[in-house]
Amino acid sequence: MNRRQLLCCTPLGFLRVSDNQESANVRVEINAGNAAATLTEFIRQTRLQVLFEADAIRGHNTRAVSGRLEAREALRVMLEGSGLMFEIVNDRTYAVRPASFARTRL
Amino acid sequence: MRSPARPAWIRASFHVATTLAVFVPLGLSAWGSEQLSEPLVYTTGIGEARRVVLGQHTVANLNTRTSLSVGLTPSACDIELQSGEALFEVRRSDAHEVHVIAGQVRIDADAAAFSVRLRDQDDGVDVLVRKGDVKLTGTREPVTLTANQKAHVSSHGVKLERLDESEVQRRLQWTTGYLSFAGQTLEEVVEEFNRYNMRKLIIEDRAIRRLQIGGSFQSTDPEGFVAALLPMGVRRADAGPVDASTGLIRLVGMQVR
Numbered sequence: 001m002n003r004r005q006l007l008c009c010t011p012l013g014f015l016r017v018s019d020n021q022e023s024a025n026v027r028v029e030i031n032a033g034n035a036a037a038t039l040t041e042f043i044r045q046t047r048l049q050v051l052f053e054a055d056a057i058r059g060h061n062t063r064a065v066s067g068r069l070e071a072r073e074a075l076r077v078m079l080e081g082s083g084l085m086f087e088i089v090n091d092r093t094y095a096v097r098p099a100s101f102a103r104t105r106l
Numbered sequence: 107m108r109s110p111a112r113p114a115w116i117r118a119s120f121h122v123a124t125t126l127a128v129f130v131p132l133g134l135s136a137w138g139s140e141q142l143s144e145p146l147v148y149t150t151g152i153g154e155a156r157r158v159v160l161g162q163h164t165v166a167n168l169n170t171r172t173s174l175s176v177g178l179t180p181s182a183c184d185i186e187l188q189s190g191e192a193l194f195e196v197r198r199s200d201a202h203e204v205h206v207i208a209g210q211v212r213i214d215a216d217a218a219a220f221s222v223r224l225r226d227q228d229d230g231v232d233v234l235v236r237k238g239d240v241k242l243t244g245t246r247e248p249v250t251l252t253a254n255q256k257a258h259v260s261s262h263g264v265k266l267e268r269l270d271e272s273e274v275q276r277r278l279q280w281t282t283g284y285l286s287f288a289g290q291t292l293e294e295v296v297e298e299f300n301r302y303n304m305r306k307l308i309i310e311d312r313a314i315r316r317l318q319i320g321g322s323f324q325s326t327d328p329e330g331f332v333a334a335l336l337p338m339g340v341r342r343a344d345a346g347p348v349d350a351s352t353g354l355i356r357l358v359g360m361q362v363r
Contacts, residue, residue, distance in 0.1 A: 036288065036320055039320070039321070040286075040288070040320075040322070049331075050321045051321040051323065051331065053318060054287075054318035054320035055289075087337050089334045093323075097337050
């Protein structure tokens with residue numbers, strides 16, 4: 001298992017990282033900024049599905065990313081050091097949440 | 107294999123139909139240029155979208171479960187939104203008027219892009235202007251809406267709202283086949299998904315109703331949306347495939363058993 005796959009792993013058994021994962025490179029050009037705005041831009045440029053809890057990502061900032069690369073690599077660069085992480089839901093769907101998210105609060 | 111010969115009456119009907127198809131339109135076009143032809147009706151089913159060109163000045167984008175009736179003359183395009191929602195793009199013209207009727211409201215437009223939604227259960231009409239300006243009548247006072255303004259017209263009157271350009275874009279995302287959310291509650295998001303799908307989402311846990319959702323999803327992928335809710339602590343109440351008989355996908359918080 002390489003480093004990228006490790007990054008995508010979570011304790012949740014329902015997630016999978018398969019070989020047929022969307023691997024086409026996309027052109028992205030996203031500035032650093034608050035996560036709600038930069039994730040919206042990520043969605044616009046990649047046409048992928050992304051879901052997050054608006055309240056939970058408030059106050060988090062993401063890094064700039066530009067170039068031609070895999071969408072999940074772009075997302076990894078954006079979220080590095082932001083306190084946010086992403087989970088792969090399916091080939092074209094990501095969920096973004098705080099790394100310290102407490103699942104039991106509901 | 108030899109196909110059976112068509113009966114004489116079918117052949118005769120075919121000739122009559124061909125003759126009508128050729129000569130009736132010629133006759134109609136000669137019959138006074140202002141004569142309104144039979145209105146055309148365009149519809150979409152649940153989850154469908156459709157783009158139609160109406161004459162030389164107007165394009166209509168129909169959203170899910172929408173029905174439009176259109177009467178065209180050389181000087182006017184009269185559109186009636188009978189149900190659902192549509193985005194209209196109207197080019198500038200000195201000699202051609204475009205009117206949209208939705209419930210009690212009439213919208214006059216020239217060089218504008220605007221959406222009109224007829225809400226279910228007599229909950230009024232929404233008009234959202236992306237570009238240019240439109241005039242609303244049928245309200246107590248005529249109202250002019252400009253770009254990035256929204257009006258909700260109901261029996262209680264007209265409620266105007268000024269929006270950011272990005273918010274207008276978000277609300278019109280449906281034209282691309284996607285739904286976009288920027289802090290709407292799960293309850294509102296579920297209601298929006300249910301407009302586009304036979305498989306209905308239903309919230310069965312009060313604790314998750316107010317979760318604020320952000321992101322973007324294909325409007326016809328409720329299962330993908332539900333799968334992406336899991337990291338937020340929301341899961342389906344029942345595992346396995348969607349119940350085909352009810353078509354319901356029931357949502358609960360992680361701690362509800």
